[in-house]
Amino acid sequence: VAIAVAAAARQLPDAAGVDARRVRLPGGVVIEEDAGGAGIVVIEQPATLEAIERAATASRAHAWRLAVWLLIVSEALLFAALFALYTGYRAEYPQAFARGVAHDVQWIGGINTLILIASSFAMAFAVMLARAGRDAAASRWLVAVIAIGVVFVALKLAEWIVHAREGLVLGPSYAGPQELGRGAKLFFTLYFLMTGLHLLHLVAGIALVAWALARVRRGPPSRHVLALELVGVYWNFVDAIWMFLWPLFYLMKGTS
């Protein structure tokens, strides 16, 4: 890295009035190109190696945070496209969609929403505790997050079973009640597609929280705080998606 930086610095115009062969690196180390062309020599080294490592760690953490947010942005756009599809079909079949919403198991949707919000808090609280070095307490909150996630999955699967018994399934096997009207098949196709995709994300989230929990129990804080923070961002994103799925499939019972 130092050689590359020195080489890049050499390309600066001489008119800038600086010694183009001399470069200051993060952490306060100053290096200079060897006059003999053999490489670089260290001119100043006021900072400790820990200072350089800290700078490198902060840089890596920033890169990871940005990467996770870019993942979230792309995932959110995927869900946004599905929301747009839902809106388009709902405008085409307002009555069928309103009846479909009313037909979903309201208490399961409501309870799942309330517990998922609680899990967001538990996740954020666990991150806060881990940053403070209280790993044992953070572990307990992470176990709570996993437990809530498992309850959410169980309730969602129970609701799917209720629908399947009524013939409300995906594809050509659909045999839902006639009173739901035209468009109900589309509603339930979107219902299974969007809640199924969300469920997949939630299951992935449970696996990630379990992985983070194992790291918290095993390693020193310097090795798991960032991982836990990033898993927390992902978990809260999955909860945020549900905040929009809930009204779409459980609350919007009117045609307005």
Place this chain on the structure above:
Amino acid sequence: VNLPSRRALVIAVVAIELLAIVAWLASAAGAPSALLLVVAAIQVAIGGAVFMELGAAHPAVRVAAATLLFMIALLCSGVASDVAMR
């Protein structure tokens, strides 16, 4: 970095839970869809700022989030114009 405090986390979870209950009751009372979506957007905004720590995030992360909002706004306007012109 100004990370959310314990108090901020508790206030955020109480606010989001209350908004969820309000949305549930409003739905039972026949509230319009737009109102329910606005409540959801407020819940997500609170969660994003506090639980996802966007309020204390690096500017690059905030730019990514702002770009997402812009793209979603574009998508919404496209869908709205499609529905309006049918």
